[in-house]
Amino acid sequence: MAMEATTAYGFLTDATLCIGCKACEVACKQWNQLPADDGPDGPCALTGFSYDNTVDLGATTWRHVAFIERREPGGIAWLMLSDVCKHCVHAGCLDACPTGAIVRTEFDTVVIQDDICNGCGYCVPACPFGVPQIDHADGGSHKCTLCYDRLLGGLMPACAKACPTESIRFGVVDELREAGRERVAALRAEGRSDIHFYGGEELGGTGGIAGLNAMFILNAPPDAFNLPARPRLPRANIRPAALAALAASAGFLIAAAMTFRGES
Amino acid sequence: MSRVSDSETTAPDSDTIPRGYYGVPVIHRPHWKWLVIAYFFFGGIAGATAAIGGIARLMGGRRNASIARVAAYLSLATLIPCPPLLILDLRRPGRFLNMLRVVNPTSPMSIGSWGLAVFGAITTASALLQALADMPGRERDGDDTLARAQRALAPLSAGGGFFIAGYTGVILSATAVPLWSKRPALLAPLFLASAMASGSASITLAAAIIGDGARGAERVHDLEAMASVAEAVLLFAWIASLGSTAKPLLEGRDGTVVRHGVVGAGTLAPLVAAAMSRSRRGRARRALTIVGSAAALVGGFALRYVVIAGGHASADDPQATFDITG
Numbered sequence: 001m002a003m004e005a006t007t008a009y010g011f012l013t014d015a016t017l018c019i020g021c022k023a024c025e026v027a028c029k030q031w032n033q034l035p036a037d038d039g040p041d042g043p044c045a046l047t048g049f050s051y052d053n054t055v056d057l058g059a060t061t062w063r064h065v066a067f068i069e070r071r072e073p074g075g076i077a078w079l080m081l082s083d084v085c086k087h088c089v090h091a092g093c094l095d096a097c098p099t100g101a102i103v104r105t106e107f108d109t110v111v112i113q114d115d116i117c118n119g120c121g122y123c124v125p126a127c128p129f130g131v132p133q134i135d136h137a138d139g140g141s142h143k144c145t146l147c148y149d150r151l152l153g154g155l156m157p158a159c160a161k162a163c164p165t166e167s168i169r170f171g172v173v174d175e176l177r178e179a180g181r182e183r184v185a186a187l188r189a190e191g192r193s194d195i196h197f198y199g200g201e202e203l204g205g206t207g208g209i210a211g212l213n214a215m216f217i218l219n220a221p222p223d224a225f226n227l228p229a230r231p232r233l234p235r236a237n238i239r240p241a242a243l244a245a246l247a248a249s250a251g252f253l254i255a256a257a258m259t260f261r262g263e264s
Numbered sequence: 265m266s267r268v269s270d271s272e273t274t275a276p277d278s279d280t281i282p283r284g285y286y287g288v289p290v291i292h293r294p295h296w297k298w299l300v301i302a303y304f305f306f307g308g309i310a311g312a313t314a315a316i317g318g319i320a321r322l323m324g325g326r327r328n329a330s331i332a333r334v335a336a337y338l339s340l341a342t343l344i345p346c347p348p349l350l351i352l353d354l355r356r357p358g359r360f361l362n363m364l365r366v367v368n369p370t371s372p373m374s375i376g377s378w379g380l381a382v383f384g385a386i387t388t389a390s391a392l393l394q395a396l397a398d399m400p401g402r403e404r405d406g407d408d409t410l411a412r413a414q415r416a417l418a419p420l421s422a423g424g425g426f427f428i429a430g431y432t433g434v435i436l437s438a439t440a441v442p443l444w445s446k447r448p449a450l451l452a453p454l455f456l457a458s459a460m461a462s463g464s465a466s467i468t469l470a471a472a473i474i475g476d477g478a479r480g481a482e483r484v485h486d487l488e489a490m491a492s493v494a495e496a497v498l499l500f501a502w503i504a505s506l507g508s509t510a511k512p513l514l515e516g517r518d519g520t521v522v523r524h525g526v527v528g529a530g531t532l533a534p535l536v537a538a539a540m541s542r543s544r545r546g547r548a549r550r551a552l553t554i555v556g557s558a559a560a561l562v563g564g565f566a567l568r569y570v571v572i573a574g575g576h577a578s579a580d581d582p583q584a585t586f587d588i589t590g
Contacts, residue, residue, distance in 0.1 A: 049286045056288050066285060092440065098374035099359075100366035118362045119355025121294045122373045125439040125579060128589070130291040139355030226285035226582065228589035234438045234445060235370050241437035241448035245430035248453035249315075252460050252491070253422070256316055259486050260323040260331070 008108035010213035012176040017167035020080035027162030059135035062144035085144035087213035096126035109146040128231035207232030284582040293579035299353040310343035311428030312463020318422030327480030340391035429459035443578035457495040462564030464488035469557035512577035530563015
């Protein structure tokens with residue numbers, strides 16, 4: 001399939017279909033030539049708390065499968081979700097980048113140009129989802145590119161290609177959003193409780209973010225997967241902070257002028 | 265996956281059932297540490313001294329000119345370490361010029377980089393003009409051109425100075441770190457007030473060390489006291505308004521730094537020293553000034569430190585993030 005420039009492409013990742021196989025993590029690492037993670041005890045350390053040894057998204061993990069074991073009446077329940085960069089409609093990392101390394105592509109995805117990034121690290125805390133991270137080896141900030149190179153070649157992202165259950169769907173954002181909402185309605189009609197669409201204006205795409213191009217269907221509250229329910233776009237703080245600093249400056253200007261007055 | 269029971273999913277009380285994923289942070293902390301803390305400290309002083317000097321110059325008079333003179337040199341001296349500190353903090357320092365590759369109006373760091381470049385030119389020009397004015401024999405010449413140039417530069421110094429003193433608080437506010445982003449309208453003025461306190465303290469410190477040559481700088485004492493009080497009030501207001509998000513500032517080692525460093529050394533010590541020096545003259549007064557101003561500078565550094573260190577702790581605490589995004 002050929003990708004059309006100026007069309008918004010994204011993911012719909014469905015936790016109700018995920019089997020926790022981590023094929024997406026592996027395919028992502030293989031295609032993007034990402035090394036194994038360094039854990040607290042060196043490379044490839046085991047966490048011991050879950051069938052999850054990559055722990056979170058980071059410089060060398062662009063798909064992360066969360067794996068939650070819950071004790072329930074009558075046994076154990078498993079929750080699994082493949083997390084990824086949200087490719088926000090209004091992206092905190094893109095807002096923060098001072099070098100222009102982070103760009104919005106013709107596919108409406110958010111990509112860090114590695115040959116521009118100078119490792120200032122501002123995009124790291126500017127992401128409300130904890131996605132980009134500085135790689136200690138090369139000093140640059142890295143995250144999912146939604147396989148920009150594959151899209152250019154007419155291929156779907158590696159993770160979606162590798163997913164055996166179609167838990168990760170790749171496609172046109174508008175179509176995926178509609179499919180996601182239909183799926184949520186269908187699951188709720190089946191009587192499934194705690195089904196959420198994450199990535200719209202009511203959950204995930206809130207506070208000025210205006211929606212996510214990588215959306216999710218969740219079968220637990222967002223925070224169970226470490227997703228903030230109502231994140232805010234950091235840029236929204238610039239105006240109040242700058243205005244308050246300006247007002248304080250005016251106060252000090254007057255105070256200083258009064259102090260230095262009365263001399264000739 | 266089977267159904268999740270209601271007991272585990274209905275609105276858990278955040279005090280009893282921790283939300284989240286095995287305690288893993290929701291957001292990533294920045295790598296910024298000592299180099300950035302030092303930049304915030306020196307940059308704040310460079311900005312504040314330029315602002316104070318610029319205003320003193322505009323107000324005219326011989327004693328104000330003495331303030332402006334000390335300020336012009338201090339501003340350049342404290343600005344010089346700033347670019348190296350910022351460049352070394354980059355994980356790819358060789359690409360520091362990429363900071364001036366684009367203008368990104370939604371990035372306080374981009375606007376700040378351009379502002380710093382312009383401010384560097386203003387401050388350098390201001391110090392150079394001052395050096396020209398201080399050349400032997402210059403005073404009797406009554407060089408009007410030089411005086412006019414200094415007066416023309418003064419508003420730029422003042423404006424640029426306030427910008428440099430204040431924009432760092434805006435940088436921190438425009439992140440997802442709970443401690444930094446929850447009360448932007450208090451954090452940014454707090455940084456500005458702290459910069460003004462440190463800047464005026466460095467002027468009074470320099471004047472006390474220089475002695476006769478900077479007599480007019482005495483007047484900056486009043487400004488220093490005002491800035492110290494403003495800083496303390498804003499700090500209390502900020503911490504009080506943060507609620508549970510203020511936790512990193514109240515507990516452990518960072519809590520000690522807030523109490524003894526920011527409040528004790530930064531606010532109380534200079535005010536006590538100022539009160540004691542009123543009834544004294546000569547060496548005793550000078551010694552009290554030096555102690556009070558040095559304590560204020562320690563407090564200014566402590567504030568920058570705890571805000572950065574507290575931000576790291578805040579970013580690492582998933583509950584703090586859930587509390588502001590729930």
